[in-house]
Structures are given as structure tokens and as C-alpha cells.
Amino acid sequence: MIIYQAKDWAGALRHFHTSFSIRVLLRRVAFVSLYGILLTLIDQHLIVVNLPFDGTLFSLLGITLSLLLVFRTNTAYDRFWEGRRQWGSLVNYSRNLAVLLDxxxxxxxxxxxxxxxxxxxxFALALKGHLRNGVDMAELEDTGDGELQTLSQYGHIPSRIAALLLRRIQTLRQDNIVNDADLITIRLYHQALLDITGSCERIKKTPIPFSYSFFIKLFITVYVLLIPFVLVETYGYFAIPATTLAAYALIGIEMIGDEIEEPFGLDCNDLPLNQIAQTIGRNMHEILGVPSSSVVAPKQEVDYIKVN
Known part of the structure; x- marks a missing residue:
């Protein structure tokens, strides 16, 4: 996730070229710009490029495309925000459970x-890995009972950790450390951990339908390729910057939707799961009053990019 000062316009613009997504976007816009330059030169010096397109019809198509992009962006952001809500709930439920156990x-x-x-x-570290490229066993803390060595045998490690957690709680019940009323409360928090896992998996494994994504991309492509034909007759060489700006806006909005619709990845604007998981780990040890093992984020995963 990119951390920046929302009110610092100049600071954000200075980092315009540093974003990977922006570099990809600029390459695509450059291709459209070259296409517009070529078409304009042909119209101005070789043959008149004239297609039977009425400006009103083209404007109506632009309005339709704008509505589709608004819906696309809102849908992608809903998925991003839902992912952040689930991880916020994981922080809260983990703290509540730790306070109760304390x-x-x-x-x-x-x-x-x-x-x-x-x-x-x-559990938090395993869920982060489960939603990304797989659980890194080197990140997990040794619980002191040899269970860490057996976790790699399971396909769904967060669920196994949750099962081991409930087993230990049942042991406390048998030792009369936890009574029935406490057990009911603990199980509510425990169930919430698994509910959060299922919700995150739902977001990850239910992408935007392919037909919808394909249609928008095709619509944008056709619209951008037709823009020079409509503008060159009226604006001449000014059709080139107009085409470039239109391509930047339309392609950029679609790329934003593609990036944030799956919020658990490693893109610049995805959720900082490393930092959230490590925060949970520190909080658990602080609340329960035991020393914390060193939890180090993997070197290949950078969740925070600070823009000064």
C-alpha cells in the first residue's frame, strides 16, 4: 500500500513516474498516442480520413462507457474495502480473545x-500467506509443543491452527481453568476467526466475471481507436493530445479497477497484510504478558511505500 499525504499535490506528482502501474499505463497510452499521430499525419498529408460517425452518437457512447467504468470502479473498491473490513475485524477479535484469555x-x-x-x-500470518503465495513456515512462531513442524502437512493451515487453538481451550476447560460460560464466549471469538477466513477467501476466489471485464476492455479499445477518426477532421493536429488524454483517463480507470479488485496481492495499492499481521502478533504478546519472538516480514513483500 502506498502511504502518502493526501493534501500534498506536489509531493504526489513528484512520484508520478515511480509507480509500476503508472509506467504500464504510460506505455499503453504511448501506443495510442502514436496511433493518433500516424492517423493525423495521414489525414493531413495523404488522404482525408472520414468515417460516417456523428459526434452526438459518439458522445452517447462515451456516456455509456463512463457509466460502465463508474460501476466497474465502485465494484472493485467495494471488494477492496470489504477486505480491509475483514482484516480490521481480525485485529479486533484477536485482541478481544487475548484480553479474555489474559x-x-x-x-x-x-x-x-x-x-x-x-x-x-x-493465525494472522498463516491467513496472510494463505491469501497470497502460500504460507511461509519460517514466519510462524514456535508454540513449544512441536505442532509447528506438522502444519506444512495440511492444505488449509489457518483452519488447522484454529483447530489446535480450540483443542487447547478444551484442555483448559477440562482443567477447570475455563468454565462453561467462558467457553461459550471464547467459541464466539474463535468462530469469528474462521468466518473472517471464509469471507477473505470469497473475495479472493470470486473475481469479476470474465465476460464483464472483457466487454469493458473491448469497449475501451474500440472507443479509443475511433476517437482520432472523429476528432481529426475538426481539430486537426489537436486531435493527438485529445486522443492521448482520453486514452489516459479511460485506460487508467480500468487499470485501477483491475488492481484493487483483488486486495490481498502484492501490488502497490493492495492491503498491507504483512504489517497488520505483525501488529496482531505484537498485540497478542503484549496483552498476554509474554515476550515476543522476532517476526520479520519477508524481503520480497513490501507492503508500505511511503511518498514524501
Whole structure:
């Protein structure tokens, strides 16, 4: 995720060329601009380029395309915001569960406190990896009971960690550390962790329908390629910058939708899952009063890009 000062226009514009998405966008816009230059030169020096397109019809098509892009962008942002809401809920439920366990566990129960702090931290890290390129076992904390070595055998590691967490809670119930009323409350928080996992998987595994995405991309392509034919007769060489600006706006909006519709990836504008997961880990150890293992973000994953 790119961190920036929203009110600092000059600061944001200075980093215009540093974004990978912008560089891709500029390459595509450059292709359209070259196409517009070629078509304009042909019209001005060789033959008159004239298509039977009425400006009113072209304007109506532009309005239709604008409505489609608005819907496309809103849909993509809804997915992005829903992903952020789910991870915000994960932070809250993890803290609530840790606070409850801190009140139930005796101060001298260091083994149980360390286990729950490490397991809750591991759940967030495992969910982050599950939604990305796979769980990195080197990121997870050792819970001290040998369970870490067996996690790689499971296809859905977050669910396995949740199962181990509930097993340990049931052990506390058998030891009369947790009573039935406490167990009901704990299970509500525990169930919320799995509900968040399912919601994130729903976002990740339900992309925008291909036919819809294909239609918008085809519509934009045809519209941008037809713009010079409509403008060159009236505006001459000024059709070149007009075509370039139109391509920048239309293609850019579509690219924004493509980038944010899957918020759990590693693009510049995706959610900072590394930082959120590490925050959860630190909070778990602080609340339960046990020392924290060093949790280091993988070098290949950079969640925050600060724009000064």
C-alpha cells in the first residue's frame, strides 16, 4: 500500500513516474498516442480520413462507457474495502480473545500464555500467506509443543491452527481453568476467526466475471481507436493530445479497477497484510504478558511505500 499525504499535490506528482502501474499505463497510452499521430499525419498529408460517425452518437457512447467504468470502479473498491473490513475485524477479535484469555489464565501460567499468544499471531500470518503465495513456515512462531513442524502437512493451515487453538481451550476447560460460560464466549471469538477466513477467501476466489471485464476492455479499445477518426477532421493536429488524454483517463480507470479488485496481492495499492499481521502478533504478546519472538516480514513483500 502506498502511504502518502493526501493534501500534498506536489509531493504526489513528484512520484508520478515511480509507480509500476503508472509506467504500464504510460506505455499503453504511448501506443495510442502514436496511433493518433500516424492517423493525423495521414489525414493531413495523404488522404482525408472520414468515417460516417456523428459526434452526438459518439458522445452517447462515451456516456455509456463512463457509466460502465463508474460501476466497474465502485465494484472493485467495494471488494477492496470489504477486505480491509475483514482484516480490521481480525485485529479486533484477536485482541478481544487475548484480553479474555489474559483474565482467565493465572499469571504464572507462562506456557499457556505463550502458546495462545504465538498461536493467535500464527493465525494472522498463516491467513496472510494463505491469501497470497502460500504460507511461509519460517514466519510462524514456535508454540513449544512441536505442532509447528506438522502444519506444512495440511492444505488449509489457518483452519488447522484454529483447530489446535480450540483443542487447547478444551484442555483448559477440562482443567477447570475455563468454565462453561467462558467457553461459550471464547467459541464466539474463535468462530469469528474462521468466518473472517471464509469471507477473505470469497473475495479472493470470486473475481469479476470474465465476460464483464472483457466487454469493458473491448469497449475501451474500440472507443479509443475511433476517437482520432472523429476528432481529426475538426481539430486537426489537436486531435493527438485529445486522443492521448482520453486514452489516459479511460485506460487508467480500468487499470485501477483491475488492481484493487483483488486486495490481498502484492501490488502497490493492495492491503498491507504483512504489517497488520505483525501488529496482531505484537498485540497478542503484549496483552498476554509474554515476550515476543522476532517476526520479520519477508524481503520480497513490501507492503508500505511511503511518498514524501
Amino acid at each position: 483474565s482467565l489464565l493465572p499469571d504464572e501460567a507462562k506456557a499457556n500464555r505463550t502458546y495462545f499468544a504465538s498461536t493467535l499471531a500464527n
